[in-house]
Amino acid sequence: MLGTDAIxxxxxxxxxxxxxxxxxVFAGFGVTAPERGWDDYGDVDxxxxxxxxxxxxxxxxxxxxAYTTHYQSAGYKADEAFRRGAVGLVILAGERGWARARGGADQRILxxxxxxxxxxxxxxxxxxxxxxxxxxxxxxxLTGGQDGRFKAFELTGATLTARQSETIDTLVxxxxxxxxEGSRRPDEVIVYSAHWDHIGVGGEHxxxxxxxxxxxxxxxxxxIGVLEMARELSKAPRPERTIVFAHMAAEEMGLLGAYAYVADPVYPLETTVADINIDMLPLSGPTRDVPIFGKGQNTLEDDLDALARAEGRYVSDDGQPQQGFYYRSDHFPFARAGxxxxxxxxGVDFVGGGKEAGWAAWRERFGRVxxxxxxxxxxxxxxxxAVENLTLLYRLGLNLANGDEWPTWKPTSEFGQVRARSEAARSSR
Ligand SMILES: [Zn+2]
Incomplete structure (x- = not known):
């Protein structure tokens, strides 16, 4: 029954x-990941x-x-099925996935x-x-426990009919x-982004x-981080590449502002050098670590690490794989677009008190507010x-803006495939 055992x-x-x-057609996890030697679809039509x-x-x-990839998301599975010409996607959910689907049953999925x-x-x-x-x-x-040699097969005994009509609310x-604007290569763009929305009024204070x-x-x-970045960078000599300061809308509704931007970009994505996203500044004393979401994704982290090392600090992962943070803020639509x-x-490695104090402070604030x-x-x-991290991000962006580096995705990143398709737009320079 709809809403009871099917959504x-x-x-x-x-x-x-x-x-x-x-x-x-049953297609395992529905994943094609050439960089991992994995292809559930094979040559099935x-x-x-x-x-x-x-x-x-x-x-x-x-x-x-422990850190999941984009391949586990319904969004990726839908993209891949659509790219191959499918008309619909059925996801066989376990307990948690089912609870999540039911919880979001009245929200937008587009x-x-x-x-x-x-x-x-x-x-x-x-x-x-x-x-x-x-x-x-x-x-x-009908399981996803395959070893990578699985091939999709047709479920010839059944067909599927589905009709649905949903109300669309338009929000402007x-x-x-x-x-x-860059002095020498204005069409090469570094973006600093931050979302300006939150979640409105309601609930118990x-x-x-x-x-x-x-x-x-x-x-x-x-x-404020992006505004300060703009203020400080406008005092520096004019950079060779363009620097964009983006305040994105409707992040809390599912990264909608950033998705709208990459769907209809003001500056070409293929010559957008990088997005540096700032969502919630750290509010603590000095830390040795500079955690990032999605460590191991691209070479921006190596550039940041070099800048951090010069200050006696280091880049680390976020330490919370269960949160799936890399897929949860406005940098992600940029990543997905390559x-x-x-x-x-x-940071949780506090200069005063180490990781014990750092994690305790983080959990206390996160849980409370x-x-x-x-x-x-x-x-x-x-x-x-916050000031220490912003200073590193200032240097990172300014170096990119005055250099000719094109940061790249690492060989195991699921986003390298997309970037590779626009390689010619960068190598012809
Ligand atoms: Zn946020």
Whole structure:
């Protein structure tokens, strides 16, 4: 029953889905990752068909260990199915994926500029069993536990009909861009981004007097970081490349402002050198570490590490693989579009007190204020680490703006494929 053991969402831009008697293909995790020697699709033709996949991605070293990759997301699976000509996607969910699908059942699922399948459906365990029965296959064959040699196969015993019609609310908002135009190569662009929205009004204020989600930390602090960056960089000699300061809208609704930007970019993405995203400045005393989301993705982290080492500091991962942070802020739409992107985070290796004190302080603040009305400015904010990190990001951006480096994705990154398609736009320079 809809909403009970199956969730069906229109994935079209007009909110309507209409698929009749479409053939079904089972494609494992639905992942094609040449850099990892993994291809669930093989040469099976899915044009005009519905692709059935298992949620998640392969475990272990072949992928990214505790840090998941973009391949585990419904967004990636939809993109890949659509790119291959499929009309719909069915995701066989485990308990957690099912809970997530149900929790988001009334929210938007469209990503501007992304897949335009007819529908995306999620089935729970019982739904999977019924599908297997209808198709006449052993449910044990519908798993993602493959070793990389799996090949997609048709579920010839069944077809699928899906109709859905959804209401679309149109919300008008704006990204705000400013720039320092490059003196010699103005069409080569470094972007500093931060989202300016938060989540509105409502909820319980823990010990306060109102229910306004001020978002002082998330992300007024980041917008201030971008403003300060603009102020300081405008005092430096004019750079050779252009520097753009982007305040993105509707991040909290699913990175919508940044997705809208990459779907219709003001500056060409193929000659956008990098995105440096600032979401929630660290609020602590000095730290030795400069954690980043998605360590191991691209060479921006090596440039940042060299700058950090000169200050006796070091770049690390964010230490919270369960959070999937690399996919959760405005740098991600840039990454997905192939632009090398970096998102620094909060140090926990405190100069005073080490990691024990750092993690304790982080957990205390995050638990008390993250996405709550209590995220308010306070006179006792310690901005030392914020200034230290912003100084590194200033140098990183200015070096890129006065050099001719094109940062690249690392060989194991899932985003290198996209960047490679526009290689000619950079190598002809
Ligand atoms: Zn944020």
């Amino acid at each position: 069906v969402r229109a994935a079209t831009n007009d909110g309507r889905a209409d698929v009749s008697d479409a053939p079904l 899915v044009r005009g068909k519905v692709v059935v996949v298992v949620e998640g991605e392969p475990d272990g070293d072949l992928f990214n260990g 990503t501007p500029g992304a897949a335009d399948l007819e529908f995306i459906a999620t089935l729970d365990e019982a739904g999977k069993a019924r599908l297997a029965q209808a198709a006449g296959v052993d449910p044990a064959r 908002t704006h990204n705000l861009l400013a720039r320092i 823990a010990g306060g007097e109102d229910t306004i989600f001020n978002g002082a930390w998330d992300n007024a602090s980041g917008t 632009v090398p992107a970096l998102m620094p985070w909060h 993250y996405h709550q009305p209590s995220d308010e400015w306070s006179a006792d904010w310690d901005l030392t680490s």
